[in-house]
Amino acid sequence: MATIGDVAQYAGVSRSTVSHALSGKRPISLATRERINEAIAALNFTPNAGAKALATSKSSIMGLIVPFTPEEFAPATMQYVLVVSETARSLGYDVLMVTEVDGARGITRVTDSNLVDGVLLLDVKRHDDRVASVLEARQPGVLVGFAEGNDSLDSIDLDFGAAGKMLVQHLFDNGHRTIIFITFPQELFAQDVGFAWRFRDAAVSAADELQMSIVIVYGDTDPATRYKVVGEALDLNPTATALLVHNEGALVDLPMLLAERQLSVPQDLSVVSVFPDQFGGMFSLPYTAIEASPRPVAARAVHLLAARIADSDRPVVSELLEPVLIDRGSSRAI
Amino acid sequence: MATIGDVAQYAGVSRSTVSHALSGKRPISLATRERINEAIAALNFTPNAGAKALATSKSSIMGLIVPFTPEEFAPATMQYVLVVSETARSLGYDVLMVTEVDGARGITRVTDSNLVDGVLLLDVKRHDDRVASVLEARQPGVLVGFAEGNDSLDSIDLDFGAAGKMLVQHLFDNGHRTIIFITFPQELFAQDVGFAWRFRDAAVSAADELQMSIVIVYGDTDPATRYKVVGEALDLNPTATALLVHNEGALVDLPMLLAERQLSVPQDLSVVSVFPDQFGGMFSLPYTAIEASPRPVAARAVHLLAARIADSDRPVVSELLEPVLIDRGSSRAI
DNA sequence: AGCTTGTGTCAAACCGGTTTGATGATGGAG
């Protein structure tokens, strides 16, 4: 492989001149620049990543810390990963997947060795030991999700609190007063998964404020049990006029569950939920929902990290992305 | 951050001695080794990845080339990614995601710069321009899937041909003579997606050999259309006694489609398919199926790549993983 | 005793970039 020295020799200049031509950090005459470009093309020169990283202490790699949560819904995670990668590339970064079970150790590993310029933490929990690892590292980190007590790391997420409130309000506005709220398994709450808490608490308190009756149903990690649990909730609460679903698995079960009970949406029952349009498309889920696309969150997170890498002194931000309701007509006024 | 020089100084030895102690490439006295270890612990030393990569021309990073196929089913891809990452770690490698739309260029980018020690290509198509990129690169590559005419790169995949044949045979053995075969959209075939071709061709020719009647139904990328197409196939072929489904999306639709027609499995209709157990669990799909878990394929691919990186002269392998049928009782003898 | 072999260590070169200080040439301001 051609090195910068080969290019310099071919072009008849010194190595530093080539470097300056490449980086633009010092003026280079047009003639020289052209000779250098010819040499680069002729020798098919590409800078060695390791050498560059060593010299600059920058690898142009972001570490993506994917949490090890078997319950996690794979399609959504994959979307995050893809958008992160795509956005990172557009900013000149590559993405290294860090998937070890012990996320905190994974962070230490890639930061101590200077493998990455910064880390992006997916699915941050309310108490998350990965945050401490980031704070100890020399490189910056950005959180997707919010850790309690953190005020020194940039954070971002969809505003699940506002989402919960908005959906409840939407049902209220349509005249619903008794609703069933299907959320994630208790395990997820026990694991401090932030978006589950934020959505649930906001939905419940909104319902309380509006004096609506709300039945909370926790899904189950086992799909068969989940199916049964949700079905029972439907049977036990015949007076409920609407369903608020925050659980992708239950959502996929829903058409079947409703068909079994000869319930049609929205004539017999209104349904509102939270899921990405793309996901709804994949499974034919024609429900009014908060658009929970990973795209804006992931893209913004990458931009925040890039900005933080470029300037460690910029003010810390904590952003809640405003939820957007897509009305697909599955909630009927009564 | 501490460098190897700091460690050497702290331990009162030369840098090369520390390096040798770390790599074990030269004998070091016990006393010295202990002093070095103390120094490493005291200074919290971690070798600089860039420096190591520069010195050794090895980054300990594998590039994972994820194809840009919007039709692709996200859960399966995520499983691949996770298993690849996990397996790579167990062999001392990290994984860099390469997701650019132009996969071939992505490969050139990460190999020319010596950013990766090798690449893993997911979902290789029968004619795949990424293969040429790998052949031009200095680093080795392993294909998941088979490219036509390739005999110099290690390849591996589940044996979809055998899978198709096995399922048809299974139905035949249970007495079925008229079956409906639901496969992927025509687009996927047009795009040369290997596993779709291999499964279809094997299934069809097995059916022909066994003198079974087989109706081929191509799914659609639009889920609503797919739903309709599959439903029509059911209505138009009332004499079919079994369904062979090779299409995850259609599979998820199936419970609903059958419920609408009051068909129960396996009393009224037998169903066999191909999907990972884990996926079936996620959506309650109690169908007899070829286990299509990404795990063995992905893990083996990573091992092959590691072996190839270690020894570029080892014989090229082309492995078809034997399919395993999991009988969940959804195919009834008639 | 002399020679070989093996053990343990060090100094120096090298990997391929970037960065800095120095230097000569050119041109505009005073």
Place this chain on the structure above:
DNA sequence: CTCCATCATCAAACCGGTTTGACACAAGCT
């Protein structure tokens, strides 16, 4: 007509590891 700033370039040092050749010393063999 100086003087100084800017332009363009080069040599050398540096980033933090690994690798190689050399050397000192001890043990084993004849």
